[in-house]
Amino acid sequence: MAKFTKKSKTNQEIPTAALPDIIFMLLFFFMVTTVMRENTINVKQKMPDATELRKLQRKSLVSYLYIGEPKNTVLYGDEPKIQTNDVFIELKDITLWVSKEKDKLSENERDQITIAFKSDEEVKMGLISDIEMKLRKANALKVMFYVRQISEM
Amino acid sequence: MAKGRREMRGIDSSSMADIAFLLLIFFLVTTTIANDKGLTLKLPPNPDDIEDVEIKFKEKNIFKIMINSSDKLLVENEGLDDPKKIRQMVIDHVLNRGANPNLSESPDKAIVSIKANRGTSYKMFIAVYNEAQGAYYDIYAERAGVSNTRWREIASDLGNPENKATYLKAREGIPMAISIAEPNK
Numbered sequence: 001m002a003k004f005t006k007k008s009k010t011n012q013e014i015p016t017a018a019l020p021d022i023i024f025m026l027l028f029f030f031m032v033t034t035v036m037r038e039n040t041i042n043v044k045q046k047m048p049d050a051t052e053l054r055k056l057q058r059k060s061l062v063s064y065l066y067i068g069e070p071k072n073t074v075l076y077g078d079e080p081k082i083q084t085n086d087v088f089i090e091l092k093d094i095t096l097w098v099s100k101e102k103d104k105l106s107e108n109e110r111d112q113i114t115i116a117f118k119s120d121e122e123v124k125m126g127l128i129s130d131i132e133m134k135l136r137k138a139n140a141l142k143v144m145f146y147v148r149q150i151s152e153m
Numbered sequence: 154m155a156k157g158r159r160e161m162r163g164i165d166s167s168s169m170a171d172i173a174f175l176l177l178i179f180f181l182v183t184t185t186i187a188n189d190k191g192l193t194l195k196l197p198p199n200p201d202d203i204e205d206v207e208i209k210f211k212e213k214n215i216f217k218i219m220i221n222s223s224d225k226l227l228v229e230n231e232g233l234d235d236p237k238k239i240r241q242m243v244i245d246h247v248l249n250r251g252a253n254p255n256l257s258e259s260p261d262k263a264i265v266s267i268k269a270n271r272g273t274s275y276k277m278f279i280a281v282y283n284e285a286q287g288a289y290y291d292i293y294a295e296r297a298g299v300s301n302t303r304w305r306e307i308a309s310d311l312g313n314p315e316n317k318a319t320y321l322k323a324r325e326g327i328p329m330a331i332s333i334a335e336p337n338k
Contacts, residue, residue, distance in 0.1 A: 020166070023173040030180035048276040050283040052290055052301075053190040055309040062189075116191065125278050126271030129336050136199050144191040147279060 039086045041118075042076075043068035048121040050147040061114050062144070063101040067127065068120030080123045082131065091130055098138035114142040192283060194333075213255055214262045216246040218281055222272025226281070229255075236280040243288035247327065260292075260327040268334040282331070289329045297323040 043066050056062060066083040070076035081088045084097055102110045115135055119128065135143065197203075218239065219227040226233040228242065247263040249256035257263035265285050269278050287301070294304035297319050304323075307316045 016170070020170040020173055023170055023177055027173055027177045027180065030177065030184050034180055034184040048279040050192055050279055052192065052283050052287040052305065054193050054305050056189040056191070057309060059189055119275050121274065121276035121279070123275045124271060125269040125273040125275060125336050128275055128278070129269075129271070132196055133200075133335075136196050137201070139199060141196040141198065143194040143196055145194065145279060145282075146188075146191045147283075149190065 041066050041083065042072065042088070043070055043081060043083050044120045044122075045118060046120055046122070047118070047146055047148045049150045050145075051150060053147065053149050056114065056116075056144065058112075061105065061109060061112050062116050063098075063113065064116045064118055065131065066118045067123050067131070069122065080120070080127055082127075091127075091134065094131060094134040095138045098135065098140045102140070111139075112142065113140050114144055115140050116144045116146055118146045192279065192286065194282075210264060211258070211262075214257045214264055216243060216257070216263065216265045218265070218267045218285070220267075220269045220273045220277055220281060222270040224274055224277040236277070236284055239281060239284040240288045240291070243285055244292060247288070247292060264330045264332055266332045266334060269336045271336045273336065282333075285331050286329075289327075289331070292327060293323040296327075 045066065045068055064084070068080055069078050070081050070088075076088065082091070082094070083089070089097060098113070098115070102113055105113060117128070117131075132143065135141070217227075217229055221227070226236060226239075228239060233239070243265055245253075246256045246265070247260050249258075249263075250260070251258050265288075267278075267281055267285060290301050290304055290308075293308075294301045297304060297307070299307070299319075307319055311317045311320060
């Protein structure tokens with residue numbers, strides 16, 4: 001029995017010398033993958049589910065439209081609103097907004113502008129199709145619906 | 154002097170882990186992993202630029218999906234409860250090649266028409282559009298001999314000539330004809 005009660009002379013502490021290295025590795029991962037939010041979103045954003053997603057080819061060609069019920073219903077009411085960058089815009093201003101966004105791109109890329117819809121799932125199709133009609137009039141024909149990816153099956 | 158030389162000259166680095174942790178937590182909290190994926194759609198051109206030409210389509214070539222304001226589906230004039238069933242129905246319709254007299258004559262003539270109501274929720278529309286598009290992706294993927302996921306990767310990266318060749322070959326004769334009608338009031 002003495003064999004078992006004998007005290008081990010080896011050091012039982014876990015070496016922590018490599019800990020900073022591990023943490024730094026994680027830190028660099030997050031620093032590289034991070035994208036800071038460019039603007040505060042003032043509308044509700046619960047995206048619908050879908051499976052058939054495709055990747056955007058070039059992110060620089062994308063302009064975002066946030067559509068949904070305002071978070072601050074006391075101030076803005078509970079009708080779905082359209083937000084671009086940091087402001088709410090009306091339906092009739094979309095044409096102007098598209099031409100402003102197009103001006104940011106170089107001349108040969110203007111036809112390829114993609115409008116990304118980040119829309120809440122509660123929004124009605126009436127508003128969505130009104131926006132689509134405005135985009136057709138403004139000649140911005142590429143549209144992408146942002147959705148939440150769910151696994152197939 | 155000799156005594157001073159023997160002392161440790163290194164900087165105490167035991168707090169480095171703490172500093173790194175602090176930064177790590179900051180980035181963990183502020184990070185949003187960039188997500189640049191979605192459902193693509195190409196809108197038809199400006200309605201003012203389109204000349205009014207009457208085009209006749211045979212009734213049987215059109216696969217009609219209608220959604221009403223309470224998100225109920227009407228597919229080929231029959232009610233349907235689950236939008237997921239649309240996928241197989243669209244595949245059957247497109248690849249019918251005249252076998253069933255009620256479905257399309259040939260893949261290039263087949264049209265899938267989605268008509269929503271102004272009161273339809275965006276959620277339901279996306280569910281239906283997802284299935285209709287998925288049906289075409291399934292058809293193309295099978296023709297190209299790849300999985301649906303791989304097909305979408307190929308279709309998103311047409312800069313690669315190999316991908317472009319596969320893409321054009323699989324789509325030959327089967328255009329993705331999904332028509333989204335303007336919703337009625």
